[in-house]
Amino acid sequence: MVVTRFAPSPTGYLHIGGLRTALFSYLWARKNNGKFVLRIEDTDKKRNSEEATEAILKAFEWLGLEADGEITYQSKRDAIYAKYIKQLLDEGKAYRCYMSKEELDALREEQMANKQRAKYDGRYRNFDGTPPEGVEPVIRIKAPLSGEIVVHDGVKGDVVFQAEDILDDFVIARADGSPTYNFVVAIDDALMGINEVIRGDDHLSNTPKQIVVYEALGFDIPKFYHVPMIHNQQGKKLSKRDGATDVMAYKEMGYLPEALLNFLVRLGWSHGDQEIFSMDEMKALFDPKDINKSASIYNTEKLDWLNAHYIKNTPNEKLAELLEDFGVVLSSHDKKEILLDALKERAKTLKELADLVNEVITAPTEYDPKASKKAFKGNAIAILEVFANRLEEATELHLPSDYHHIMEKVVEEMEIGFGKIGQPLRVALLGKLSGPGLDIVMAVLGKDETLSRIAKAVLTHAVDD
């Protein structure tokens, strides 16, 4: 069974890059009827916060990504790590190192000065004398000093590291006894049964160390997939400084979860030429072997397009519900179907949709001067008055087509083009020259409100002249 995981450290909100690797892991587990588990890497007590964990969970909920089973918290697993540290110590695969921080720093400086790479020199590897006074030891693992370590990566292929280039006896437990990252990751992944690790390729160079731990403990090494970074416009790793990397910010901006997910799944992964993926399609088609090798630049143009697409394809009932977060309440509006059908074609975000709704249902408080000037030329006011009269006489006005017929009648009666009535009417109803079809606007507003807006515009523009 395929078991994947997402293992964030709760130092802030869930960010776009993390979400993408989480999504990949989630999809791969679902595709294989496997498990996707969540582990919170909260061992850095200074930087972690409970709110951050909650923020991550909240984002998962918004996006509909469910993790399987209980959430694992590293902070509650000290006893487990201690047990394995002891085991390695007992087996002679790890040892106490009494080198002080100052000594270590000095060694590093010397090595740097000689243009050598900074590397622990193994001075306590086979130490059996009396330890120096006053130094709490760290625990180091005996890493291979030569030979090669190969990461069989599902994205990058086999990546070969020379032990002498990159390894030394690295610390697995600090002086205060707390275990270090590369040690606990390997243990947790092994114990949680994770056999397919999908993560950012910034972890690729950590992987040999983790392999050392797996091997020392006799655990099976999982399959790794190191997915390329998402870069910002400057070509650097996307970080929290880059703005709009908080997943929940997208909710506030009016993006739909399915749009964000679709956008992210196509960043660094593809399935031929297909652009639109429903969640079911993603689950059916995702395969990490199709992840590409190069980093991609974060650019939201396509996200806007996808979001517009998903808004168009969202049922009005659902849209009305979502719009409430943006201060628009349509649930009781009897013409909301007509209104949303017309407006959802025009919005890139829910925020924009909310604005568009307001532009229709709220009477204009002012008229765009340029629009007024252009629309209220010649006998525009007379035309509007005729139109208002015909509207007044009419009964049974319900559908946009009912209003359209009246416009047609006036156009015929006065022998004018459609624009002659359309433009002033548009300014009267909306205050500007763009917007949805007037018949739709009028059907939504109803006869009384339409007449009232026309009357006000006529009055205003008559005074101007």
Added chain:
RNA sequence: GGCCCCGUCGUCUAGCGGUUAGGAUCCAUGGUUUUCAUCCAUGUUACAGGAGUUCGAUUCUCCUCGGGGUCACCA
């Protein structure tokens, strides 16, 4: 600097020795629309460079250049 990864239109990508190098987005133009948007059509734009291998390289190898990642008692 050492080690590792990467390099196809501005951006996201297809391609897996022979293609007029495809799609999407963006942009531009035209059509539809009383307007704007949608929608439809059309168009501009790419294999980083150089050596090989080969009858033939975007594709394989090497070098150069460029970009990125990582080098902790952080995760």
